[in-house]
Amino acid sequence: MDYDITKYDRPSVAADIVVFTVRKGDSESYRHLSKPVLSVLLVRRTEWPFEDMPALPGGFCCREETIEETALRKLREKTGVDCPPLSLLCNLSKQGRDPRGWIISCCYWTVIGHTNAALDKNAEWYEVSLKESDGAYTLILTDDSGREFISEVRLNNPNELYNQSAEAEIPRNSLAFDHAEMIVNALLKLRSSLEKPYAAFRLLPERFTLTDLQQVYEAILDKKLIMANFRRKIAPYVEETDGIEGGAGHRPSKLFTRKAAAADSSPL
Amino acid sequence: MDYDITKYDRPSVAADIVVFTVRKGDSESYRHLSKPVLSVLLVRRTEWPFEDMPALPGGFCCREETIEETALRKLREKTGVDCPPLSLLCNLSKQGRDPRGWIISCCYWTVIGHTNAALDKNAEWYEVSLKESDGAYTLILTDDSGREFISEVRLNNPNELYNQSAEAEIPRNSLAFDHAEMIVNALLKLRSSLEKPYAAFRLLPERFTLTDLQQVYEAILDKKLIMANFRRKIAPYVEETDGIEGGAGHRPSKLFTRKAAAADSSPL
DNA sequence: GCAAAAGTGTTAACAGTACACCCATGT
DNA sequence: ACATGGGTGTACTGTTAACACTTTTGC
Numbered sequence: 001m002d003y004d005i006t007k008y009d010r011p012s013v014a015a016d017i018v019v020f021t022v023r024k025g026d027s028e029s030y031r032h033l034s035k036p037v038l039s040v041l042l043v044r045r046t047e048w049p050f051e052d053m054p055a056l057p058g059g060f061c062c063r064e065e066t067i068e069e070t071a072l073r074k075l076r077e078k079t080g081v082d083c084p085p086l087s088l089l090c091n092l093s094k095q096g097r098d099p100r101g102w103i104i105s106c107c108y109w110t111v112i113g114h115t116n117a118a119l120d121k122n123a124e125w126y127e128v129s130l131k132e133s134d135g136a137y138t139l140i141l142t143d144d145s146g147r148e149f150i151s152e153v154r155l156n157n158p159n160e161l162y163n164q165s166a167e168a169e170i171p172r173n174s175l176a177f178d179h180a181e182m183i184v185n186a187l188l189k190l191r192s193s194l195e196k197p198y199a200a201f202r203l204l205p206e207r208f209t210l211t212d213l214q215q216v217y218e219a220i221l222d223k224k225l226i227m228a229n230f231r232r233k234i235a236p237y238v239e240e241t242d243g244i245e246g247g248a249g250h251r252p253s254k255l256f257t258r259k260a261a262a263a264d265s266s267p268l
Numbered sequence: 269m270d271y272d273i274t275k276y277d278r279p280s281v282a283a284d285i286v287v288f289t290v291r292k293g294d295s296e297s298y299r300h301l302s303k304p305v306l307s308v309l310l311v312r313r314t315e316w317p318f319e320d321m322p323a324l325p326g327g328f329c330c331r332e333e334t335i336e337e338t339a340l341r342k343l344r345e346k347t348g349v350d351c352p353p354l355s356l357l358c359n360l361s362k363q364g365r366d367p368r369g370w371i372i373s374c375c376y377w378t379v380i381g382h383t384n385a386a387l388d389k390n391a392e393w394y395e396v397s398l399k400e401s402d403g404a405y406t407l408i409l410t411d412d413s414g415r416e417f418i419s420e421v422r423l424n425n426p427n428e429l430y431n432q433s434a435e436a437e438i439p440r441n442s443l444a445f446d447h448a449e450m451i452v453n454a455l456l457k458l459r460s461s462l463e464k465p466y467a468a469f470r471l472l473p474e475r476f477t478l479t480d481l482q483q484v485y486e487a488i489l490d491k492k493l494i495m496a497n498f499r500r501k502i503a504p505y506v507e508e509t510d511g512i513e514g515g516a517g518h519r520p521s522k523l524f525t526r527k528a529a530a531a532d533s534s535p536l
Numbered sequence: 537g538c539a540a541a542a543g544t545g546t547t548a549a550c551a552g553t554a555c556a557c558c559c560a561t562g563t
Numbered sequence: 564a565c566a567t568g569g570g571t572g573t574a575c576t577g578t579t580a581a582c583a584c585t586t587t588t589g590c
Contacts, residue, residue, distance in 0.1 A: 009331055010278040013372060063277055063370050066361040090356060091374055093334040102331050104281060106359050106374075211542075228544070229580060250541040251587035479569075496571070497553060518568040519560035 011093075011102045015071035016058035016179065018089065018109040018186035019081065022203045022219045023125060038219045039114075039125040040141065040183055042175075043078050046122065049099045050176030054126065054141065054149060056183070058105070067106050080118035086110050087267040089186050097178055105177075109186035110268070111199050130187055130222070137184050141175070149173050151180030155188075191221055193268045197237050201258045209245055209253040210238070279361075279370045283339035284326035284447065286357065286377040286454035287349060290471045290487045291393060306487045307382075307393040308409065308451055310443075311346050314390065317367045318444030322394065322409065322417060324451070326373070335374050348386035354378050355535040357454050365446055373445075377454035378536070379467050398455055398490070405452050409443070417441050419448030423456075459489055461536045465505050469526045477513055477521040478506070 019041040025034045042054040059074035061067055068086050076082050086108035093104045114125075126141040126149070141149040151174050174180065193199050200216045214230050238256040246252030287309040293302045310322040327342035329335055336354050344350050354376035361372045382393075394409040394417070409417040419442050442448065461467050468484045482498050506524040514520030 008280075008328065010280050011329065011331070012276075012278050013281060060276065061279065061361070061372075063279070064363070066363075067359055067372065068361075088356065088358060091335055091359065093329070093336075095332070095334075104329075104335065209542090226581065227542085228582085231543080233579085246588075248541080249539075249589040251543080253542055477569085494554065495569085496555085499570080501552085514561075516568080517562045517566075519570080521569055 009102070011104045013061040013067070014058055014103055014105045015061060015067050015074065016056040016105050016107045016182060017071050017075050017086065018056060018107065018183055019075065019079075019083065020109070020111045020128075020186070020190055020220075021114040021125060022216050023114045036215050036219045038128045038187075038222075040128050041079055041081065041123060042126050042141070043120075044122045044124070045176055053174065053176045054124075054143075054179075055176035056107075056179045057123065061106075068108065071106075071108050079120050079123035081112060081115070081123075083110055083112040085267050087189070089182065089189065092178055092182075107182045107186075109189060111190065111202050113203055113205065128183070128187065130184065139180050139184050141183075147173075149175060151175055153181050153184045155181065155184060187220075190268070194220060197234050197258070199268045201237075207241055207243055207255040207257055210234070210256060211253060213238070213256075277370070279372045281329040281335070282326055282371055282373045283329060283335050283342065284324040284373050284375045284450060285339050285343050285354065286324060286375065286451055287343065287347075287351065288377070288379045288396075288454070288458055288488075289382040289393060290484050291382045304483050304487045306396045306455075306490075308396050309347055309349065309391060310394050310409070311388075312390045312392070313444055321442070321444045322392075322411075323444035324375075324447045325391065329374075336376065339374075339376050347388050347391035349380060349383070349391075351378055351380040353535050355457070357450060357457065360446055360450075375450045375454075377457060379458065379470050381471055381473065396451070396455065398452065407448050407452050409451075415441075417443060419443055421449050421452045423449065423452060455488075458536070462488060465502050465526070467536045475509055475511055475523040475525055478502070478524060479521060481506070481524075 021039050021041070022036045023039050025037050041057060043057050045051055045053055045055050057075050057078045059070060059078075061070045065073065068084075071086055072082070072084055087110060089107040089109045091104065091106050095102075097103070097105070119125075124143055126143050129140040129142070131138045131140070135154065137153045137155065139151045139153055141151075143149075175183075190199060194217060197213065200213055200220075203216050204212055210231055213234060214225055214227065217230065218225055237259055239259050241255045241257055243255035244252045245255055289307050289309070290304045291307050293305050309325060311325050313319055313321055313323050325343050325346045327338065327346070329338045333341065336352075339354055340350070340352055355378060357375040357377045359372065359374050363370075365371070365373070387393075392411055394411050397408040397410070399406045399408070403422065405421045405423065407419045407421055409419075411417075443451075458467060462485060465481065465485075468481055468488075471484050472480055478499055479495075481502060482493055482495065485498065486493055505527055507527050509523045509525055511523035512520045513523055
């Protein structure tokens with residue numbers, strides 16, 4: 001490697017983060033439970049390029065930090081959210097992906113329990129909905145005032161994420177940069193990670209009912225699960241506590257905790 | 269994102285690649301088959317730092333290419349090997365990981381059928397052996413003249429790969445940089461990828477016997493498999509051809525092909 | 537009582553494991 | 564013939580999926 005690192009041109013390196021949560025939806029009556037919805041954390045851009053469009057939180061790396069540390073710091077600064085650890089999603093480096101110049105993006109993903117309180121004014125949770133039809137995905141993000149941002153994404157190859165090179169082609173009600181692909185890719189990883197319940201545990205308080213846990217699964221997978229089978233599947237990972245949760249118009253439920261496991265604070 | 273990309277310091281970005289193959293070992297007699305061995309492609313360094321030590325092939329990114337394209341080009345230049353597609357392994361960015369300065373490494377992995385012919389003089393296949401004892405790994409790499417390079421690796425967290433910051437601590441018969449951790453991490457990914465046989469298919473010719481396929485699995489997983497069970501497991505992925513392979517001192521075997529599948533040339 | 541949700545049981549299908557057995561070939 | 568590897572059957576086990584059923588609460 002005959003290379004003088006000061007001699008050649010270097011890229012700017014950015015870190016972007018896809019943060020998912022599951023929020024309680026509106027409950028419909030005193031008897032029905034509320035259905036939780038999967039949401040992703042986005043920031044309204046205030047500058048060129050993609051001004052006024054939603055984008056993933058992120059920022060540029062600096063010398064004193066690892067990329068993960070940069071990602072977590074930017075997340076804290078822009079949204080007030082603090083949520084290690086991160087998992088690596090992809091690196092995007094295609095020419096023209098950022099009109100500001102040669103910028104490589106390292107993209108990470110994680111989940112966090114819903115804490116609306118600390119959000120910065122530009123940051124907001126967007127409800128996530130993903131539809132698939134023969135290899136192509138339609139990602140629909142909805143903000144709290146009901147505005148929809150729709151992106152068509154085709155993932156030929158997870159290592160070749162990109163959509164457009166010219167900014168002009170991007171519809172106004174869409175996402176900044178190539179962030180829609182990142183979100184789709186992250187959601188697919190989140191779903192496959194649910195083979196083990198560790199990600200779901202991070203979306204719930206210390207003690208939870210098995211129905212809570214199942215609803216987290218259902219919100220992420222976007223399909224109904226059969227209760228008896230679900231309980232058998234996650235039984236090895238949870239532990240009964242002495243607590244019960246009552247007060248609703250039906251039989252009260254036992255509270256559970258996750259079993260102590262080594263894979264607890266490791267990436268998903 | 270109030271950022272003028274020319275104003276701030278930028279890192280050098282390198283791509284490193286872990287390329288695995290499975291090579292035929294020496295056959296012991298006319299009756300016994302030869303046992304294939306798992307190997308990784310390394311390059312002897314010719315300069316400071318880590319001069320004369322084996323390292324993963326790789327190099328620095330430049331403006332006209334994606335990181336994956338850089339990785340593939342460097343691989344071609346340094347070893348003569350041409351093998352898309354790559355899968356992302358990890359990004360290493362810890363301070364002090366490279367004594368030349370602020371250098372981020374994007375690490376990829378792949379597998380390729382063994383073609384010794386084209387190797388550059390500095391590039392060589394090293395036999396891989398991995399031992400585990402309570403969370404710590406010992407990686408032993410052996411070159412063709414029998415020289416061993418031994419590294420102790422502890423993977424607390426796949427996102428926090430690193431071993432040393434000071435070059436002085438590295439034993440002479442070890443690997444350059446943090447490349448030992450990369451190889452261990454890549455091997456673990458390769459192993460778990462064998463739930464589906466796509467990686468194994470790339471290590472074999474178009475037509476192969478089921479024993480060939482099983483031996484690839486055994487070389488990578490480093491354990492014996494039961495033939496009847498293995499054949500049932502991979503049956504949905506292979507197709508019988510009309511060819512047979514005879515000539516040895518035992519019953520000849522049928523040749524198979526992989527079934528056409530969408531996931532064929534996609535990352536592993 | 538009744539609606540709604542908590543929680544358990546039962547069955548059939550399927551996949552994973554270990555082992556035993558027969559087949560075909562070159563020397 | 565016989566050693567060697569190719570190839571198949573079988574019995575046991577555990578997991579998954581679908582569905583039916585019982586239990587407990589607030590109104």
